[in-house]
Amino acid sequence: MQNTGSNTPRVVLLDIEGTTLPVAFVHKVLFPYARTHLPALLVQQSDNPVVRQALAETAQLAPGVPVAEQLERWMDADAKVAPLKSLQGLCWEQGYRQGELVADLYADVVPALRAWKAEGITLAVYSSGSEAAQKLIYGYTEQGDVTPLFSAFFDLKMGGKREAASYSAIVGKAGWNPADVLFLSDVVAELAAAAQAGLQVCQIARPQDGTVADADYRVAASLPEAAHLFGLPEGA
Numbered sequence: 001m002q003n004t005g006s007n008t009p010r011v012v013l014l015d016i017e018g019t020t021l022p023v024a025f026v027h028k029v030l031f032p033y034a035r036t037h038l039p040a041l042l043v044q045q046s047d048n049p050v051v052r053q054a055l056a057e058t059a060q061l062a063p064g065v066p067v068a069e070q071l072e073r074w075m076d077a078d079a080k081v082a083p084l085k086s087l088q089g090l091c092w093e094q095g096y097r098q099g100e101l102v103a104d105l106y107a108d109v110v111p112a113l114r115a116w117k118a119e120g121i122t123l124a125v126y127s128s129g130s131e132a133a134q135k136l137i138y139g140y141t142e143q144g145d146v147t148p149l150f151s152a153f154f155d156l157k158m159g160g161k162r163e164a165a166s167y168s169a170i171v172g173k174a175g176w177n178p179a180d181v182l183f184l185s186d187v188v189a190e191l192a193a194a195a196q197a198g199l200q201v202c203q204i205a206r207p208q209d210g211t212v213a214d215a216d217y218r219v220a221a222s223l224p225e226a227a228h229l230f231g232l233p234e235g236a
C-alpha cells in the first residue's frame with residue numbers, strides 16, 4: 001500500500017472518465033457523437049486552424065494513410081492522441097452549444113469539489129480529452145457551469161497519462177510541490193505514473209463503472225470517500 005503517512009493535499013488533480021463522470025457517458029454518448037459528426041466537421045471547418053493543425057499532425061503521425069481512415073482507426077482503438085482529441089473536442093462543442101450534450105457528473109462530485117475549493121484546495125483537471133473539451137464538459141453539466149471551480153486544465157500537451165514525466169511537467173508548470181498534490185483516477189497505470197513522479201494518489205473505483213480496486217493504492221468509491229482517506233472535507 002502506497003501513500004500512507006502523507007501530508008494533507010493542497011492540490012487535487014482529477015481525471016475525468018471513470019472518476020468524475022461515468023465511463024458510459026464518454027463511450028456511449030461522447031465518442032459516438034464525435035464519430036457521427038466528424039466527417040461533416042472536417043468539411044465545414046476545413047479552414048479552422050485547429051482542424052488544419054490536427055489533420056497535419058495526423059498525416060505526420062501516420063504517413064501514407066488517408067487521414068480520415070487514420071482517425072477512424074484511432075477512434076476504433078480509443079487511442080489517446082492529441083489530433084483526434086482536438087477534433088473530437090470541436091465536434092462536442094457543437095453538441096454542447098446546441099443542447100444535444102449535457103455532462104452527467106457523478107452526484108458526489110460537485111459537492112466535494114465545492115467543499116475542497118472552500119477549504120482553499122486548488123483543483124485542476126488532467127484528461128486525455130483536449131483542454132477545450134474539458135472546459136466544455138464542465139461548462140455544460142446537469143449542475144450548470146462548474147469550470148470556475150478549476151484553476152487549471154491539463155491535456156496531452158503535457159504528455160501521456162501513463163508517463164511519470166507528464167506529472168512532473170504538470171507540477172513544474174504549475175509550481176506545485178509534487179507531495180502536496182493528490183491525483184485521483186480510476187486507471188492504475190495513471191496512478192503508478194503519478195506516484196512515480198512523487199504525487200499522492202488514490203484510485204476512484206466506481207461500482208457503476210465496474211472499476212477493479214487495486215491492492216497497491218488507496219481506493220475510494222467516491223470523492224467524499226477519497227476526502228475521508230486524505231483528510232479533506234467530504235462535502236454534503
Ligand SMILES: CSCCC(=O)C(=O)COP(=O)(O)O
Nearest residue numbers: 016017127128129133134137
Ligand atoms: C474531456 S472529456 C473526454 C474524455 C476523453 O476524450 C477521453 O479519452 C477520456 O480521457 P480521460 O483521460 O478522462 O480518461
Ligand SMILES: [Mg+2]
Nearest residue numbers: 015017018186
Ligand atoms: Mg479515467
